[in-house]
Amino acid sequence: MRQKFLLSSSPRFGAAALPILALYFCLCPAFPATPPGSLSQAPTPDTASVQKLELTYDRPVVGAKVRATVGGLPAGKTVDLKWGTVSGGWVIQDYYYFRGRKYSATTQSLGKFLVDATGRLDATFAIPEDYGGVHDIIATIDGKVVAQNGVEVTQSFELTTLSGPIGTPIELHVKGLGWRTMENTWVVDWDNRGVGFVTAAGTRGSAVARFRAAGPVGDHFVKIYTGWQGQSYLNFQQAPNAYLPRPDFTFRTTSGRSPTPDAYADEYQPYRLPEPEIQVANGKLSLNPTQGPVGTHIMLRGDGFPAKSTLDLFWQTYVGSRVSGNGFEPEEKLIAKVKVDNDGTIELPLTIPEDLGGEHGLELRDHEKPLGRAYYAIETTIVSMEPLSGPAGTPVTIHLKGVGWTEYDNLYAATYDNAYMGYACGFNTQGDVIITFKAAGEPGTHLIDLFPGIYQGPPTENQLLYRMPQLTYADDHPGNKIPALHFKFEVTP
Amino acid sequence: MRTSTTVVLAALAIFMGLLATSPATAQSTAPAGKLVLFADLAWFAPAPEHEACTVKNRFKKGENVGFRLYAVDGGTNKPEESAKIMVHLSFGGKTYDLPALFRGIPQKNDRGNTMPVHAGMWTVKWKVPDDAPTGTVHYSATASDKYGRTADWMPQGGEESFLTIVP
Numbered sequence: 001m002r003q004k005f006l007l008s009s010s011p012r013f014g015a016a017a018l019p020i021l022a023l024y025f026c027l028c029p030a031f032p033a034t035p036p037g038s039l040s041q042a043p044t045p046d047t048a049s050v051q052k053l054e055l056t057y058d059r060p061v062v063g064a065k066v067r068a069t070v071g072g073l074p075a076g077k078t079v080d081l082k083w084g085t086v087s088g089g090w091v092i093q094d095y096y097y098f099r100g101r102k103y104s105a106t107t108q109s110l111g112k113f114l115v116d117a118t119g120r121l122d123a124t125f126a127i128p129e130d131y132g133g134v135h136d137i138i139a140t141i142d143g144k145v146v147a148q149n150g151v152e153v154t155q156s157f158e159l160t161t162l163s164g165p166i167g168t169p170i171e172l173h174v175k176g177l178g179w180r181t182m183e184n185t186w187v188v189d190w191d192n193r194g195v196g197f198v199t200a201a202g203t204r205g206s207a208v209a210r211f212r213a214a215g216p217v218g219d220h221f222v223k224i225y226t227g228w229q230g231q232s233y234l235n236f237q238q239a240p241n242a243y244l245p246r247p248d249f250t251f252r253t254t255s256g257r258s259p260t261p262d263a264y265a266d267e268y269q270p271y272r273l274p275e276p277e278i279q280v281a282n283g284k285l286s287l288n289p290t291q292g293p294v295g296t297h298i299m300l301r302g303d304g305f306p307a308k309s310t311l312d313l314f315w316q317t318y319v320g321s322r323v324s325g326n327g328f329e330p331e332e333k334l335i336a337k338v339k340v341d342n343d344g345t346i347e348l349p350l351t352i353p354e355d356l357g358g359e360h361g362l363e364l365r366d367h368e369k370p371l372g373r374a375y376y377a378i379e380t381t382i383v384s385m386e387p388l389s390g391p392a393g394t395p396v397t398i399h400l401k402g403v404g405w406t407e408y409d410n411l412y413a414a415t416y417d418n419a420y421m422g423y424a425c426g427f428n429t430q431g432d433v434i435i436t437f438k439a440a441g442e443p444g445t446h447l448i449d450l451f452p453g454i455y456q457g458p459p460t461e462n463q464l465l466y467r468m469p470q471l472t473y474a475d476d477h478p479g480n481k482i483p484a485l486h487f488k489f490e491v492t493p
Numbered sequence: 494m495r496t497s498t499t500v501v502l503a504a505l506a507i508f509m510g511l512l513a514t515s516p517a518t519a520q521s522t523a524p525a526g527k528l529v530l531f532a533d534l535a536w537f538a539p540a541p542e543h544e545a546c547t548v549k550n551r552f553k554k555g556e557n558v559g560f561r562l563y564a565v566d567g568g569t570n571k572p573e574e575s576a577k578i579m580v581h582l583s584f585g586g587k588t589y590d591l592p593a594l595f596r597g598i599p600q601k602n603d604r605g606n607t608m609p610v611h612a613g614m615w616t617v618k619w620k621v622p623d624d625a626p627t628g629t630v631h632y633s634a635t636a637s638d639k640y641g642r643t644a645d646w647m648p649q650g651g652e653e654s655f656l657t658i659v660p
Contacts, residue, residue, distance in 0.1 A: 050586025055627075084629065148584075150626055150627030150658070151627060152627065
């Protein structure tokens, strides 16, 4: 518009003005209200000859063979074939905050391959055990990209046990679960009841989901749904991620009793505790063992401390609640006076106090001066389930100790006969948890399983996988790997 | 001679006046706000496809990737209609620079039909070539306006939010 106005308003200009106006339009490009009328979509190659890799494969699952071919390459050169992927996983901050997931792009080598005398690359590789979804495959020579394509890795699921009596442990082995939001969470339904969610967010797409065979005797239908929020997305064929697999399995529950105990915890995995901290020269400090239930007898040993001194030993913990409004804070308690031997050594037997599950510090001080700190992890333990049998409607109490307090291990999410029941938290009662409910169902054995879950996360996290059973707890739980706890109740006629 | 001198002087005066209102000079009186640019991806599927304009970032070969862009004067929060926007795609060793079409006024599509007006929106339609490699496509956008302000934008959701071409 401005150009048109100027030209139509300049009839009085003499011939000498025209070159000046021409100069003006060269110097001052106009910004027309109308945009460019056509699209210029011709690509500009970054390099002289990036070609498309031809990829052939059957089903693009982890381990599948892929053949990559391309011609026109410099004969005799070595191609470095790279796999585009991500690194990352769950994020824990300051030991107790759950911060969701974080990934960053990276590549890994699929191998080096020689270009033949005709300039052709013919390489075969196996899809790495990695996250599912789209992966770039990049061929480089001397660090320059010469060919590229990609493969979309799909998920694979295997139910390793297909029959057994009530209480039989069942494993669902998954591979190729994605890292992208809509491709990273599946859900197990047992006879149309949600058991829990399945992730492999921190384990490069592979994990084992664990649950148990519930009754009654007969066939039970195990449906693996997608569900990015940890709940089954039932009309998955209409979902934006309809392309993902949702496999079906059938488990036959047989008569008889499973050899598993009436109440038991999975084997505890070792905690990753900080190394002891020492503030005295050439000093040493250790605990043995470094993890166990409350009440465990342990030995504190030290070396290099001030000879013949008496030191204070503090037990460090946290107290409070996330929901009371009063918040929480660190707290420490003097639990022993420690006499250092003439040679500067310490050897002190201790009993772990009743407290929250997870990491605790034991700090030695000379009055106000810290001299050293070692760490101990309290394991969650089953105190009791009472009673173990009775008619439907019988009140049942499960008692636990050493339940944790962080955002990712302060709770257990419960199922009853593979149906979600609710959750229990341990922070407000310093790890002492009592769950009560009434036995339900037909006469026979019924299962109560307590699974690790995630309590809460940051407001920026869009996947709300909170307060639900995480069936891949043993492999992929964020932070500490606490065990699931299992119980049987016999409903009598 | 006198007349021609007068004409030249008059033209010079007019030229100086023009300079005072030209975009280059106007930079000194540019709005206080920054030029803000943001965008998303949608499927520009041909009608009557019921998923037309569905927001997504997974596209197959032959599908139309729709870039929807918005340039806003950060001082007024109003669309900066003088903005020129360019989308930059980079994949498979190639770079594509795609100029965006301002949709605040009637525009014709590639079949010559008038497209709906969308106030404050710019769009780019990019058909995924049949020979496009499967993989992640990094993209960004740049904008400049009549005040000389510029803005850059790229997806904020990390690797996951880039355009992905699937088999």
